[in-house]
Amino acid sequence: MLDRVSPTITSLLNARLQGHSLPAGLYTREDVFEADIDVFFRKHWICVGLECDVPEPGDATVIDIGASSLILLRDDDGAIRVMHNVCRHRGSRLLDAGTTIVSRLVCPYHQWTYELSGELVYAPHMGLDFDKECRSLKQIAFRSIGGLIYVCLSDEPPADINRLEEVMSKRLAPYEVGNAKVAHQCDVIEHGNWKLTLENNRECYHCSANHPELCVSFVDLDFGFDPESLSPEDKAQAEEHLALYAERTASWEREGYPSEAVEQLVDCATNFRTQRLIISGAGESQTPDATAACSKLLGTMTRKDLGDTHLWGHNSWKHFMGDHAVVSIVIPLSAGKTLVRTKWLVHKDAVEGIDYDLDKLTSVWLATTEQDADLVSRSQAGVADPAYVPGPYSPFSETNLEKFATWYVDRMRANGY
Amino acid sequence: MLDRVSPTITSLLNARLQGHSLPAGLYTREDVFEADIDVFFRKHWICVGLECDVPEPGDATVIDIGASSLILLRDDDGAIRVMHNVCRHRGSRLLDAGTTIVSRLVCPYHQWTYELSGELVYAPHMGLDFDKECRSLKQIAFRSIGGLIYVCLSDEPPADINRLEEVMSKRLAPYEVGNAKVAHQCDVIEHGNWKLTLENNRECYHCSANHPELCVSFVDLDFGFDPESLSPEDKAQAEEHLALYAERTASWEREGYPSEAVEQLVDCATNFRTQRLIISGAGESQTPDATAACSKLLGTMTRKDLGDTHLWGHNSWKHFMGDHAVVSIVIPLSAGKTLVRTKWLVHKDAVEGIDYDLDKLTSVWLATTEQDADLVSRSQAGVADPAYVPGPYSPFSETNLEKFATWYVDRMRANGY
Amino acid sequence: MLDRVSPTITSLLNARLQGHSLPAGLYTREDVFEADIDVFFRKHWICVGLECDVPEPGDATVIDIGASSLILLRDDDGAIRVMHNVCRHRGSRLLDAGTTIVSRLVCPYHQWTYELSGELVYAPHMGLDFDKECRSLKQIAFRSIGGLIYVCLSDEPPADINRLEEVMSKRLAPYEVGNAKVAHQCDVIEHGNWKLTLENNRECYHCSANHPELCVSFVDLDFGFDPESLSPEDKAQAEEHLALYAERTASWEREGYPSEAVEQLVDCATNFRTQRLIISGAGESQTPDATAACSKLLGTMTRKDLGDTHLWGHNSWKHFMGDHAVVSIVIPLSAGKTLVRTKWLVHKDAVEGIDYDLDKLTSVWLATTEQDADLVSRSQAGVADPAYVPGPYSPFSETNLEKFATWYVDRMRANGY
Secondary structure: OOOOOOOOHHHHHHHOOOOEOOOHHHHHOHHHHHHHHHHHHHOOOEEEEEHHHOOOOOEEEEEEEOOEEEEEEEOOOOOEEEEEOOOOOOOOOOOOOEEEEOOOEEOOOOOOEEOOOOOEEEOOOOOOOOOOHHHOOOEOEEEEEOOEEEEEOOOOOOOOHHHHHHHHHHHHHHHOHHHOEEEEEEEEEEOOOHHHHHHHHOOOOOHHHHOOOHHHOOOHHHHOOOHHHOOHHHHHHHHHHHHHHHHHHHHHHHOOOOOOOEEEOOOOOOOEEEEEEOOOOOOOOOOOOOOOOEOOOOOOOOOOOOOEEEEEEOOEEEEEOOOOEEEEEEEEEEOOEEEEEEEEEEOOOOOEOOOEOHHHHHHHHHHHHHHHHHHHHHHHHHHOOOOOOOOEOOOOOOHHHHHHHHHHHHHHHHOOO | OOOOOOOOHHHHHHHOOOOEOOOHHHHHOHHHHHHHHHHHOOOOOEEEEEHHHOOOOOEEEEEEEOOEEEEEEEOOOOOEEEEEOOOOOOOOOOOOOEEEEOOOEEOOOOOOEEOOOOOEEEOOOOOOOOOOHHHOOOEOEEEEEOOEEEEEOOOOOOOOHHHHHHHHHHHHHHHOHHHOEEEEEEEEEEOOOHHHHHHHHOOOOOHHHHOOOHHHOOOHHHHOOOHHHOOHHHHHHHHHHHHHHHHHHHHHHHOOOOOOOEEEOOOOOOOEEEEEEOOOOOOOOOOOOOOOOEOOOOOOOOOOOOOEEEEEEOOEEEEEOOOOEEEEEEEEEEOOEEEEEEEEEEOOOOOEOOOEOHHHHHHHHHHHHHHHHHHHHHHHHHHOOOOOOOOEOOOOOOHHHHHHHHHHHHHHHHOOO | OOOOOOOOHHHHHHHOOOOEOOOHHHHHOHHHHHHHHHHHOOOOOEEEEEHHHOOOOOEEEEEEEOOEEEEEEEOOOOOEEEEEOOOOOOOOOOOOOEEEEOOOEEOOOOOOEEOOOOOEEEOOOOOOOOOOHHHOOOEOEEEEEOOEEEEEOOOOOOOOHHHHHHHHHHHHHHHOHHHOEEEEEEEEEEOOOHHHHHHHHOOOOOHHHHOOOHHHOOOHHHHOOOHHHOOHHHHHHHHHHHHHHHHHHHHHHHOOOOOOOEEEOOOOOOOEEEEEEOOOOOOOOOOOOOOOOEOOOOOOOOOOOOOEEEEEEOOEEEEEOOOOEEEEEEEEEEOOEEEEEEEEEEOOOOOEOOOEOHHHHHHHHHHHHHHHHHHHHHHHHHHOOOOOOOOEOOOOOOHHHHHHHHHHHHHHHHOOO
16 A cells, blocks of 8 residues: 555546646556556447458457457358457457458367357357357447448447548548458557557657658648748748648549548547548659559559548548558557557559569558657657656647547546546 | 556455356456465465475475475475575575575575574674574475475464375375476466466366367366267267276275275365376376386386376366376466476386386376466456456366355455455 | 555554564565655665766766656766756657767757757747747756766755765865776666665675675675674684774875765765775775776876775765776666666776776676675565565674664655655
8 A cells, every 4th residue: 555645547637738748647657548448448439450351251350459359250141240259158268369260269168169140059068958049259339431440349339430430431432441452461569658659640740850751752731830930931832732732622522532621539439530631742652752552553443643531530540542551550558558550451453563562562651650659659758757747739730639638638537537 | 546446356256156257357356366375375275396306305495486485395304394485684585496405504695504404503793692593494384195295374274184184195105106206397387367277177178179188098078078968979988987987986995995086175275176087098197198108106006007096176286197196286476377387206216218208208298288278378368358257167067166166265255355 | 456455654664673674565565666766766866977977068878767867968068967858848758778979959759959958949830939948958956076976856955965075075086086987887687676785785794605706805894793703813813904994094094085984874864984995905906806907097096005985875886996996876677676887987098908907897896796686686585575574684794784774764754654
């Protein structure tokens, strides 16, 4: 028993100052981490994978979220299902980590056997009277939005995911994400709190100095800047870009491609923001020279000049371009450790070495991800330092961090903290 | 300080449902682990080793149980002693892990020197008036039952170990375990709670699918089955085995070898069960072909056809056969980590390469132990999953788990939880 | 929530028995560790480095103390400064571990830029109205005493460091530590509590049996002995040494070299003890043969026969000899892990291979440090054992441990425990 008592989580939330980063304890304490997992990763919708992670009936993959283990599979009827990876007998894991092909789910411990629907069909040694019906695998609420799998581990999933579905279904349709191919996947463990991982992703203030590869195709001006501090030259360039962005957006919209920014960031459970961004330079794709990495375009896309349909929200960020897409999913591991899982998608029939070069496809975001991991670990060490005091967000390029912090505090309070 | 309070250990115990595995927290929480160590590994008798671990005067071996370190040694008079491995000066460890030969116990820090009896005989720099008599090494209550060393770290060891002694002294006598030789020892760390390790050992429901090597000599029917779910063929085979078992047991008993099952599993502090089992196939030993691995039989044994004197209880399980014995001891390391130490015993004069082949001797239980470690780690991951709910034990082949869970809850309550 | 409550830190302090080592929990509990860090490593003066760690303007080195990271640097005016390694924006670490050369401190995250004085001079994206003046890097109170850097992380540094400064400034002057060269540095992680590391350093009761290399030049008699337990021969030798020590001390004092023991060990915040010790054997230095390791003497020293100016206190111990000095700094890492950082100093112009041989210079304390690490880890394992009870300190050679334990308990109480 400590002689001195740490502040409650509630008082940490109350200590948060508008316009400033969060109080240290919210980034560092294990009890806050436990609360975060419960509130944000069990009671909110989170993105965990893609329909195309399990393209064929019998394909199954395991996704671990904290102590929870989920099986994402495609059943015999070709339907997606998400279930808990926990045998209803004595709790053994059914499937190991990774992806596999199954006809039924057989627990290796005592051979309890489930259909791909989750129904228990065989339970030896339990007697003829044993009621198998109440022992199906527990199902998990999920929603496939344009091929992206969102799950909610609670019994009362927030309803406002509808807005995300409404906005994104049309935008994502031509990319046919659910029918794409995962050309590459990469797991990076960042040594920082999941909220620092997300804050880092929500601003491009750090881009120019830290992401040379990304900045070939990415325009950090789209993420805010301080007009008064720019040189006349830079100011002219910024104004030129904004004009171009407005013109291009209007023209894309006229051609039937929804492009305007849409956001639901505060006063909501399910936060997201989407916007069609201009790709700079060659203008096609987030590659070292901004030209397309894959000669077969995604889904029904016929043009490479439709920019980058950027979508971020809660635990993920995504970029959909003509030739490929990049999807990053964030899974907290502890107060100071976070998994960032990134997947690169191409057309399902695209062949490596013929239609695309894997290095060209992946190198920009591989580099960016490593750079971000370094920045997040520097931040985590700093906020854990007793000398840290929450600092001011830029009113130009960190406004989405302010919204994130507000949302975070609101959602904690809405869940009883 | 958490805003929300975890359930107390008492309420976890109260939540246990008859016929079902334990509530998750009892397998996963570190505070429960601390309580378990205190209740089950300090206030109950535990098996820690063998007389033959220290065959000669001056032989000493160190055994760590949680934060406790014990010295098991044979003193100058040939008597076994068990003492705490803690110098009475400033607490330094006297002996390192492992086995050694000593004439006196000299603390490497400041040379305080103890006789093998534990008596302090030299304490430099402490002055002529220093009272050495009250500074002997602290002794630990122990009992050697047929050469197996049981200790209790509390000052009030449960008296009902007498029943274990009474039953086993006669059964173990011909094997002369105390005078055997440890031919091999193997430590495996299972990534699971010690109670899952024991539950796994208390049933053979999982054997046929997981232990092909063991099932050559081991008959899982001896551990319960559901008669109604067997095919007519399997049912006939089961009945045949039960008849053979009854006949063999009666015949062994007539010949003077106690063989009937004896158990003390609930309503007691010291739990155990023993039974002489039939070895199947060649009928001699738990080896790949069920023939004896060692040509010199144990102790005064003259027959290889006396089956397997099986003994299990609390933190250990053992098999005594004509040619060799296998002893496994369980030592919890944390809520989710458990050491399983296995020793293979042969006649003290048996010579490797002449009387026995080490691989034949050890391969069955080496394989079984690895397989069990995998099953226990799957179980631990599963019970830690928020989706876990305690599941039903088989009324045929998991009755001893029901008894174990009952005993566990009872003993926790008896100790104030 | 535990069903049973651990004793408070206050009750552990109250349980401490005069003349005995501390109650176990004070060495092993993480909550005590957190309190220790706060009380002893934030509210007391601690030694963290040397002026000569950063000899030139722009030299900077990072020192981590718990979760705190400090930048020790020499600014453009040649003055020493100590600042927190935490950007005032969102808290990122400015410098990585290790030593570097900088012209300004630029945060790698968003390029906030500070002068070497700590002043914020550039903060992009923050707007023209942004008040940079209140965003300087946080300064840390420090004192350079004879070139040794002491810091205090609290706003109210104890005043009684003045006595240390008063005593040591004159004694250290001729060694010119601030202007020396760090010839070698070595970090060892001891698997024990920082208080065991210090207790181990405060007595030489363990030296003769554990430090053969050190005992060539070191006289353990200087650290207390039990006269009645010595053989007549040893007694004569001890008396001879004490006479020599008295004579040598008087003669050194007469020649203008302060040598008498001075101590401030209890009833104070800043504890220390200093004394000029005789070097035995060849009499020059703590080397394998007790002759000087470096032919260029330190600072303005002209003699090799001025013994060993020994200084210890709180988290460090030091030896200043004619040819070199050895400085050890203790930084706790967790309840059971402690960093011991040792630096060997020679004259700034001394050249390796010409003026000194690195192996001869470092071998004695490298060996001693390893031996001590082993002893401390044995102690930690022992005090963590439930069988540990605080044992008696030697009234002859462990009197400084008694004073340390008294000081520790007093200072905890003075800080509210």
